[in-house]
Amino acid sequence: MRPDLLEAQASVDWALSQLPDLSKRLDEWLKRGVTIEIKELPSPADTNLIIAVENELLPLSFQAEVGAYINSIRSSLDILASALVRRHNIPIPENRVGFPIMESKEKFDKAKDAQIFVQGLPALGQRLFNDLKPYQGGNERLWTLHQLDIMRKHRRLLNARLNPIHIWMTGSLAEGDFTPLGGEGSIQVNEETVLGMIRKGVPRPAIHTAFYVAIDEPGFAAKKPVTAALAQMAQTASFVINFFDA
Template sequence: MDGSTPQPGFTVKLQRAHFLLSELREAMNGFFRERPYTLEAAEAPNGDLVTRVRVSAEPPLEWSALAGDIVHNLRSALDHVAWALVAEEGQPDEWTCFPITDKERSFGDRARKALRGAPEARQMVRGLSPWRDGNEDLWLLHRLNIVDKHRLLLVVGSASTGIGLRMTFRGFEEGDSPITMDPIVLQPKNIEVPVLDEAVVFRVLAEARKQPADSHFRTDHDVRFDIVFGLDTPAPAAPVGPLLERLLDATEKAIQHLMPRL
């Protein structure tokens, strides 16, 4: 024994979530480096320019388990904090946990049971508004964790999450250097999950392709893909990496809010 003070359980859980999220990010970056989704553009008989996606690989099923482990560690970190909060005022029991509810009106009864004997802790937790309309990230973390207890948080790929448009202005005078404007990202109203091989992901109508020969503008586009949660999860079609980062940030902020009581 080195005599050092052991880390609080919630700190260990947060560290584990950070490690797993870093591992998932690295795996996804490697996946995209292999170019699993490529685009093929061809002119249709009516003159439209049709872009299709070729899908050569799908993300491994293990990523679903990895996402679930990240969610579980974050939710567990909050429960560890709840245990520590109750221990400051009373005696934790088998019902002790961090209360998160669907509706604000349900929170009072849930918190009295989850944080029994710790009225000051209940007030601090209430200050986080841990219900769906108050703190959606904490609520979503809670729901995803419940789903993962019974089935995999299915992670799917080849979801088209946006179209980037770039406009280049070549100048009016001979010798002018072309200027490329910052891209505009258009997000589709409905995200198709998953995008199937050879699916149409972008179409330029024939009329829109007609451009005067002396036009000083050129427009290019690219289709953006991401790894997303499946449609039958509490986070349908949400990109996995950014959402998990958001949930981690919400968990850390919640713990920081409660630290004065610990």
């Protein structure tokens, strides 16, 4: 890799290298922090609810840690932009250099520094920006990365989404004794996470499931484990950096 891009790639590589350990520690918290219970419903209901109970708050240290990884990935693109400004002598003051990601295509097209930056690149680099569409509604991963890096400074990003990755039971259940929920696998009822219904009077089965911790923000990052979302954003940043290594 060209020397002027090593720092940018190192920021992405550092974040990626931490994800396996983060995933392991989140799984450990979920195993001790979330349990499955059966909630008895009064008559005339002929079923009870299977609910997930969060017994331990998600440690705040995870919030700070994930924020640091998001910032490192987002910063890698700004470091890339600074390297390209120096490489191509683009006339932007150093304190205003940044990898442009905007709220809309209209704002991207009208942003003075963004356009000076893009127009100062070789033709191939300009075409990359046209293909990347680094704005809301154009590139969801880049826009989400940009927004999360802003939002992490003001509020918590993580939420223990009690949606099971999978759920199964072992025991003497007959057909119709257990009714799982469709869709995402859980619904909120009176602040309780309901995973399904089980017929009253049947022997209690052993219930096996696994949950995940996600970024608490609408969009692609909210519907997958936080480590998967971080990996995808890191892969996008790495793709952009490596393009300019050509």
